[in-house]
Amino acid sequence: AQSVAQPEDQVNVAEGNPLTVKCTYSVSGNPYLFWYVQYPNRGLQFLLKYITGDNLVKGSYGFEAEFNKSQTSFHLKKPSALVSDSALYFCAVRDGTGTYKYIFGTGTRLKVLA
Amino acid sequence: NAGVMQNPRHLVRRRGQEARLRCSPVKGHSHVYWYRQLPEEGLKFMVYLQKENIIDESGMPKERFSAEFPKEGPSILRIQQVVRGDSAAYFCASSPEAQGGETQYFGPGTRLLVL
Numbered sequence: 001a002q003s004v005a006q007p008e009d010q011v012n013v014a015e016g017n018p019l020t021v022k023c024t025y026s027v028s029g030n031p032y033l034f035w036y037v038q039y040p041n042r043g044l045q046f047l048l049k050y051i052t053g054d055n056l057v058k059g060s061y062g063f064e065a066e067f068n069k070s071q072t073s074f075h076l077k078k079p080s081a082l083v084s085d086s087a088l089y090f091c092a093v094r095d096g097t098g099t100y101k102y103i104f105g106t107g108t109r110l111k112v113l114a
Numbered sequence: 115n116a117g118v119m120q121n122p123r124h125l126v127r128r129r130g131q132e133a134r135l136r137c138s139p140v141k142g143h144s145h146v147y148w149y150r151q152l153p154e155e156g157l158k159f160m161v162y163l164q165k166e167n168i169i170d171e172s173g174m175p176k177e178r179f180s181a182e183f184p185k186e187g188p189s190i191l192r193i194q195q196v197v198r199g200d201s202a203a204y205f206c207a208s209s210p211e212a213q214g215g216e217t218q219y220f221g222p223g224t225r226l227l228v229l
Contacts (some may be wrong), residue, residue, distance in 0.1 A: 002220075032215055034217070041225075042223075043120075043223050044220040045220075046218075046220075049215070049217060051215040056187070092157060094215075100216065101162055102157070102159065102207075103159070105156055106156045
């Protein structure tokens, strides 16, 4: 069965410092991996995805993620955090069994401190 | 260029009443997904629909919940005889195709509160 793990409930980082939000996955077959961000009382906004190709994927708002097949990880990164990046981040894997529904991780709350 | 629209944004119901949640997908998208989010949790898949067809409802509770996506009009998630445990945020997402690499675009959600 497909699954996603986000091992950290919360990540704190100082403004201007690099940030990493971790995600590991378990899939059968080729993984389709996604990152979304959720601001309070809002829907999810798409950040980036990995389908195939380069392991380093660049997305919106300066975020990027590195696909590591051997470690089955897809960590989200940003070189310099902003206070406005504070939000809830979700990693998701696409179910490859036919319906392509998303399976979400439990989310990581990012707090960027001024 | 309207995104996914959901209404109402907030819905308050008393136990035993019915809740109807509407979702208008991105124009041209024919695939709709519904997810439920409990406080401080991730999103859980409920149902996947194409126009006039339910493709996968494996995440839907067996009773009281139903969904439809008619040929014309929005997709509807219907919860009959609501209970307090139904209180959650319900998100709709749409995509133009149902392939592995397709991005799903999410609406702002409907926050249901059952008193």
